[in-house]
Amino acid sequence: MHISEIINENLICLELMSPTKHSVIFELVQILEQENVITSTKSFLEDVIERENLSSTGIGYGIAIPHAKSRFVKKPALVFGRSEKGIDFQSMDHEKAYLFFMIAMPEEGSNAHLKILAELSRKLMKESFRDALMHADSKKEVLAYLIKET
Amino acid sequence: MKIVAVTACPTGIAHTYMAEEKLIEAAQKKKIEIKVETNGAIGILNELSLKDIKEADAVIIASDISLDLKRFHQKKLKIVSTTKAIRETESILEEAFQDLFPIYLDKDVT
Numbered sequence: 001m002h003i004s005e006i007i008n009e010n011l012i013c014l015e016l017m018s019p020t021k022h023s024v025i026f027e028l029v030q031i032l033e034q035e036n037v038i039t040s041t042k043s044f045l046e047d048v049i050e051r052e053n054l055s056s057t058g059i060g061y062g063i064a065i066p067h068a069k070s071r072f073v074k075k076p077a078l079v080f081g082r083s084e085k086g087i088d089f090q091s092m093d094h095e096k097a098y099l100f101f102m103i104a105m106p107e108e109g110s111n112a113h114l115k116i117l118a119e120l121s122r123k124l125m126k127e128s129f130r131d132a133l134m135h136a137d138s139k140k141e142v143l144a145y146l147i148k149e150t
Numbered sequence: 151m152k153i154v155a156v157t158a159c160p161t162g163i164a165h166t167y168m169a170e171e172k173l174i175e176a177a178q179k180k181k182i183e184i185k186v187e188t189n190g191a192i193g194i195l196n197e198l199s200l201k202d203i204k205e206a207d208a209v210i211i212a213s214d215i216s217l218d219l220k221r222f223h224q225k226k227l228k229i230v231s232t233t234k235a236i237r238e239t240e241s242i243l244e245e246a247f248q249d250l251f252p253i254y255l256d257k258d259v260t
Contacts (some may be wrong), residue, residue, distance in 0.1 A: 054160055055214060060237050065164050069191070092233045105163060105191075114163055114192045121167035125175065125236070 001112035003120065003146055007078040009139040010035050016083040016100065021058075024087050025066050028102040029081050037077040037104055043129065044072040044104065058091030063124060067103035076113040077104045078120070080142060082133070099133055112145070120146070152183040153246055154198050155210040157232060158217055162191035165232035169212040176239040182247065189217065208246035209254070210235070220256045227254035 013031060018024035029038070029045050038044040047068035051057070058064040064087075079102040086096030101124070103117060123129045129145065135141045155173050159165035172184045177184035185202055188195045199219070203209070209227040211217065212235030219227070228251045230242060245251065 021232060036157055055231070055233065057164070059165070060170065067161060067164060069161050069163065092237050101164075102162060106163075109163075109191065111192050114190070117163045118167040118188075118190065118192065121164045122171035125168055125171040 001116060003078070003116050004143070006076050006113060006116060007080065007143070007146060009143065011077060011079045012057065012139040012142050013079070013081045014139065014142070016081045016087075016135075018083070019085075021087060021089050024089075024100065025052070025102075028066065028081050028100060031079045031081070032077060032102070032104055035077065037074060038070075038072050038124070039074060040072045044070050046069065047072065048102070051074065051116050056090040056092070058089030060091050060093035060095065061088070061103070061124075061127075061130060062098040063104060063130065064089040064091065064097040064099075065101045065104070065121075065124075067101075069105040069107060069109060071107045073104045073106040073134065074110055076106060078102070078117070079104075080133075080146070099130065151206055151207050151247060153177060153208050153210060153243070154202050155183075155186045155212060156189060156198070156217065157183060157186060157191050157235065158213040160169050160214055162189070163230055165214065165236070165260040166190035169232040169235040172236050172239045173210065173243075174213065176243055180240075180243055180247065182243060189213070208247065208249075208251050210242060219254065220258055222254050223256040223259040226251035227256035228252075
């Protein structure tokens with residue numbers, strides 16, 4: 001099982017338009033909708049916001065990972081979005097978030113998929129990986145970095 | 151010095167493993183031996199044995215959910231959120247290194 005099974009170029013957006021936390025979550029959810037990943041945009045959105053209300057998934061380092069395990073998800077997927085200007089995501093370090101990883105997991109996610117996401121989470125802690133994603137010029141390049149073994 | 155840690159978060163798919171990675175990376179830099187148990191959606195990985203816990207000089211609980219801490223009764227222990235464990239890893243380890251964690255007494259252990 002490989003990360004390429006949950007992300008493709010259609011699930012990557014290098015120019016997020018949203019100026020606020022709420023709107024960027026909506027923008028990312030819409031990408032999932034277009035790719036036919038979720039059964040209800042509204043309900044999945046609610047699940048993501050419910051998780052977000054527990055504590056912001058803006059973890060600092062310019063990263064936010066809004067996510068939900070939800071019955072409105074048909075298949076596991078990952079959206080990668082990047083914002084040029086950065087967005088206030090109520091992150092712990094009070095810095096803006098630039099890199100967004102929206103994770104959609106079905107209620108009964110397989111261990112294989114969960115392991116891919118665990119591996120991605122670990123990679124995100126590496127500055128070189130974040131820098132590479134920050135400066136990638138194309139979707140292809142982003143995919144290549146995501147797929148690359150560390 | 152040896153540290154054991156447990157990481158956990160509400161969904162169990164991201165923060166648990168970010169905190170794990172940061173704790174291991176920062177401990178290696180400080181030449182501190184560490185074992186991190188992840189309590190995520192995959193289930194428990196790298197489970198701490200009684201021996202691990204017994205040998206540990208300090209325990210770090212990086213969790214956003216409530217965990218049963220009985221097995222850490224009378225250990226020097228600090229509880230932080232995963233975000234804090236990710237953001238302030240170095241200072242948490244330094245506190246452990248300086249032996250500043252309080253002793254945890256579990257109310258259910260007599």
